[in-house]
Amino acid sequence: MNQATQAIPIKPRDYKSELKPVWCPGCGDFAVLNAITKALAFMELPREDVALISGIGCSSRISAYTSLYGFHGVHGRALALAAGLKAARQDLTVLVAGGDGDGLSIGGNHFIHACRRNMDMTYIIMDNEVYGMTKGQASPTTAPDWADSKLTPHGTGIRPFQPAGLALTAGASFIARGFTGDPNGLAKILVAAIQHKGFSFIQALSPCPTFRPEQMQWKHHVREFDSETTSNPIEAAQRIQADDGMSMGIIFQNEYPVFRPGTGVDAGMGSIESEFTV
Amino acid sequence: MNAIKSCDISVAITGSGGAGAITAGELLLSLAGKNGCFGMMRRSFGPQIRGGEAAALVRISHSPVECMNDTFDLLLALDWRNADRFAEEIALRPDSLIIADPSAGKIPESISELGVDIIEVPMKDLAKAVPAGRPNMIALGLLSHWLGFCSDEAGRLIVEVFGRKGEEIVAGSRAAFNAGFTEPLIVEARESRPRAERGQASAMQSRWHFNGNQGCGLGAIRGGIRFAAAYPITPASDLLEWLSPRLEQLGGSLVQAEDELASINMVIGASFGGVPSMTATSGPGLALMTEAMGLAVASETPAVVVNVMRGGPSTGIPTKSEQVDLNMALYGLHGDAPHLVLGALDHVDCILTTEWSVRLAEALQTVAIVLTDQNLAQSTVLVPEPEYHLPEISGRSTAGPQDDYLRYDVTDSGVSPMAIPGTADSTYVADGLEHTESGKPSTAAADHLAQLDKRERKISSFDYGDHWADIRGEGPTAILTWGSTAAVVREASSRLQAAGHEVKVIALRLLMPASPDKLAQELQGIERVLIVEQSHSRQFYHYLRSFYEITAETRTLARPGPLPITPAEIVGQIENWS
Numbered sequence: 001m002n003q004a005t006q007a008i009p010i011k012p013r014d015y016k017s018e019l020k021p022v023w024c025p026g027c028g029d030f031a032v033l034n035a036i037t038k039a040l041a042f043m044e045l046p047r048e049d050v051a052l053i054s055g056i057g058c059s060s061r062i063s064a065y066t067s068l069y070g071f072h073g074v075h076g077r078a079l080a081l082a083a084g085l086k087a088a089r090q091d092l093t094v095l096v097a098g099g100d101g102d103g104l105s106i107g108g109n110h111f112i113h114a115c116r117r118n119m120d121m122t123y124i125i126m127d128n129e130v131y132g133m134t135k136g137q138a139s140p141t142t143a144p145d146w147a148d149s150k151l152t153p154h155g156t157g158i159r160p161f162q163p164a165g166l167a168l169t170a171g172a173s174f175i176a177r178g179f180t181g182d183p184n185g186l187a188k189i190l191v192a193a194i195q196h197k198g199f200s201f202i203q204a205l206s207p208c209p210t211f212r213p214e215q216m217q218w219k220h221h222v223r224e225f226d227s228e229t230t231s232n233p234i235e236a237a238q239r240i241q242a243d244d245g246m247s248m249g250i251i252f253q254n255e256y257p258v259f260r261p262g263t264g265v266d267a268g269m270g271s272i273e274s275e276f277t278v
Numbered sequence: 279m280n281a282i283k284s285c286d287i288s289v290a291i292t293g294s295g296g297a298g299a300i301t302a303g304e305l306l307l308s309l310a311g312k313n314g315c316f317g318m319m320r321r322s323f324g325p326q327i328r329g330g331e332a333a334a335l336v337r338i339s340h341s342p343v344e345c346m347n348d349t350f351d352l353l354l355a356l357d358w359r360n361a362d363r364f365a366e367e368i369a370l371r372p373d374s375l376i377i378a379d380p381s382a383g384k385i386p387e388s389i390s391e392l393g394v395d396i397i398e399v400p401m402k403d404l405a406k407a408v409p410a411g412r413p414n415m416i417a418l419g420l421l422s423h424w425l426g427f428c429s430d431e432a433g434r435l436i437v438e439v440f441g442r443k444g445e446e447i448v449a450g451s452r453a454a455f456n457a458g459f460t461e462p463l464i465v466e467a468r469e470s471r472p473r474a475e476r477g478q479a480s481a482m483q484s485r486w487h488f489n490g491n492q493g494c495g496l497g498a499i500r501g502g503i504r505f506a507a508a509y510p511i512t513p514a515s516d517l518l519e520w521l522s523p524r525l526e527q528l529g530g531s532l533v534q535a536e537d538e539l540a541s542i543n544m545v546i547g548a549s550f551g552g553v554p555s556m557t558a559t560s561g562p563g564l565a566l567m568t569e570a571m572g573l574a575v576a577s578e579t580p581a582v583v584v585n586v587m588r589g590g591p592s593t594g595i596p597t598k599s600e601q602v603d604l605n606m607a608l609y610g611l612h613g614d615a616p617h618l619v620l621g622a623l624d625h626v627d628c629i630l631t632t633e634w635s636v637r638l639a640e641a642l643q644t645v646a647i648v649l650t651d652q653n654l655a656q657s658t659v660l661v662p663e664p665e666y667h668l669p670e671i672s673g674r675s676t677a678g679p680q681d682d683y684l685r686y687d688v689t690d691s692g693v694s695p696m697a698i699p700g701t702a703d704s705t706y707v708a709d710g711l712e713h714t715e716s717g718k719p720s721t722a723a724a725d726h727l728a729q730l731d732k733r734e735r736k737i738s739s740f741d742y743g744d745h746w747a748d749i750r751g752e753g754p755t756a757i758l759t760w761g762s763t764a765a766v767v768r769e770a771s772s773r774l775q776a777a778g779h780e781v782k783v784i785a786l787r788l789l790m791p792a793s794p795d796k797l798a799q800e801l802q803g804i805e806r807v808l809i810v811e812q813s814h815s816r817q818f819y820h821y822l823r824s825f826y827e828i829t830a831e832t833r834t835l836a837r838p839g840p841l842p843i844t845p846a847e848i849v850g851q852i853e854n855w856s
Binding site: 019046047048049051053061063064067068069070071072073074076077080081082083084085086087088089091092109110113261262264265266267268269271272273276277278 | 308311312484485486487488492496499500504505507524525526527528529530531532533535536537539540541543544545546547548549550551552553555569570572573577660663697699700701702703704705706707708709710711717718719
């Protein structure tokens with residue numbers, strides 16, 4: 001809208017707000033913000049035609065750091081709010097971002113249903129395997145023996161979720177993993193995700209220097225996936241299961257039917273009111 | 279057309295689930311409409327999907343009725359299975375008439391001991407003699423003859439209703455109806471019994487036939503709702519099922535969500551996108567939605583939630599009515615979260631109140647909770663085509679492209695223009711965190727106070743006009759009520775008036791914000807106040823005590839569901855005041 005009068009911002013910084021993030025120095029989330037702004041600048045999307053929806057947590061603060069339309073909602077419900085927005089406004093580019101706790105614990109049900117619903121939107125989980133805003137508790141992606149939380153002093157004793165595998169089983173049509181140590185690679189994945197027609201899921205490994213300082217070593221372990229993107233869910237499942245979670249790239253992409261509710265034309269109230277007449 | 283000989287008759291049709299009692303009741307009410315009558319039908323179900331019990335409770339009258347009567351004049355039992363479960367819902371008198379099938383076994387003692395008049399008609403055998411005939415159509419024929427309805431109208435109605443099921447069903451249904459209509463047992467019974475000769479069917483005027491859920495649905499789309507998201511729940515599901523195809527007809531949509539947490543958030547998302555949006559639910563679902571309703575209040579995103587109350591707490595009595603979510607609607611949101619709560623007073627009022635709620639939510643950029651109940655939602659009325667007038671309310675205030683746009687600008691009215699995604703330059707982030715005028719998260723005391731004041735002011739300073747309550751009659755006694763109980767109170771008041779008691783009925787439609795000054799004015803000179811509600815803990819009474827000054831002598835008539843409060847109970851309370 002208003003493209004005639006509005007010069008399209010072309011620089012990544014044009015997509016940022018003037019607010020200073022609450023994130024700690026060294027937090028991976030800065031790189032996700034940069035990757036998003038780079039991807040949008042590359043695609044030359046007008047700011048007003050993009051909405052970034054987030055929930056609650058350190059990473060969910062991201063919506064306020066962009067100059068896009070945004071909604072910083074309640075904990076765990078960003079995907080649901082985004083689904084309503086996309087259903088009502090199919091012209092908008094809808095991005096959703098948040099943490100592993102927001103998306104996989106309190107919002108877990110919405111995650112699997114968003115995958116299954118396959119609306120045309122892009123969801124980034126900034127995964128640091130910890131709740132940061134509440135000062136360091138285990139999340140659904142935390143290893144069972146991580147015992148640094150006072151809430152679970154013996155570790156959770158529960159095997160973590162495998163987000164990519166979960167997304168695949170639930171029916172996501174685009175599944176990728178990126179690393180915040182490589183913001184350009186992440187931006188490329190984001191461009192492909194936004195261009196993909198359907199629900200695109202990106203697990204962005206985003207180290208937490210404060211509560212999980214050992215994650216600063218991730219940069220020595222990550223690698224590219226050694227095979228191309230597959231459209232075969234069986235191959236994708238095998239690849240996800242065989243991997244240690246440190247391989248990056250677009251794992252799976254398929255053209256599943258996209259859910260686009262109610263694209264009809266307004267036929268007026270008359271015939272509806274006449275139903276009431278005896 | 280035969281003249282209807284009785285001006286106000288209540289008929290119950292009972293049967294085990296699947297016997298067709300409800301279909302027979304619905305057709306009987308439609309026939310009443312085609313024969314110049316008004317009426318109402320309440321469905322009573324058990325929780326079973328099939329094989330339980332079902333009763334159609336029908337009241338047919340020459341003048342419009344808004345609630346059921348105290349007792350039933352006629353009970354037609356397709357069978358007696360599970361009849362005991364209805365015994366307390368279908369109050370009979372010694373002069374009531376029973377039509378029953380002798381093959382269905384012995385009439386339960388609780389009924390026979392009343393000394394009622396019984397006509398035995400072998401409905402099952404009569405149906406068997408007709409190809410594709412069913413006992414419920416025999417029953418419809420019997421009742422139509424008893425009520426003096428025109429059989430040609432019935433033939434046309436059967437074609438209308440069953441046409442899609444094929445010729446065999448239509449022919450079978452018509453033949454079964456006729457077999458019932460001309461059955462010598464009913465013809466003789468009718469001729470041999472004296473009947474009241476009161477009243478006259480009114481001239482045929484345009485009539486509407488709908489239930490409360492459909493009324494809310496119509497009000498919603500009249501108000502401008504074009505998106506809904508919802509999760510199925512009794513007794514709100516049929517509102518959603520009604521809405522879904524009709525929103526599509528209007529270029530909108532309904533999305534079935536994974537749960538109520540999702541549905542309310544989808545509503546907020548769609549509304550943020552500029553499309554007036556709603557959901558509908560019942561108590562347990564409303565409980566799940568309360569957190570996100572707080573988000574809608576804080577982020578100033580319009581959202582409408584229709585809550586169809588049922589017996590609670592917890593799963594409670596899902597298929598029966600109770601006025602027990604008032605507390606949750608008023609106080610359930612966390613934090614200081616001013617919002618709107620409205621209650622529909624009768625079927626036509628479901629249309630008005632929902633339309634008004636949508637317009638208010640849009641204008642004030644807040645949450646409006648509309649309370650109805652199972653009693654309204656799932657009962658059908660046949661009423662004159664409704665006409666109502668709502669005050670002019672401007673739609674959602676929107677912002678154009680602005681460089682220094684302040685989404686939460688502290689204005690005099692408290693309402694700030696809302697930029698809709700797609701509008702250049704005015705991008706902003708809607709936030710549930712407390713924020714500055716621009717929407718930036720803030721923990722500053724001054725920002726919190728300014729935004730709290732603004733959100734409160736836009737609701738408290740708005741002029742709601744005369745629609746805050748429905749007020750009828752004058753007298754030294756006032757009855758205060760809300761929701762579907764209002765219709766019962768009105769009927770009681772007309773009976774009281776006929777008996778020489780002058781009563782003023784004040785039914786509150788706008789519950790939050792409260793209107794203490796308006797009520798105080800209405801209560802001037804009132805000596806006694808009776809507060810009527812269907813709640814064990816007297817939620818409405820406590821609400822009135824919290825927000826209003828009532829100095830007159832006050833009593834309450836409050837009791838839980840599932841049995842509806844009857845006009846006779848209210849009349850009794852007033853007549854035996856001292």
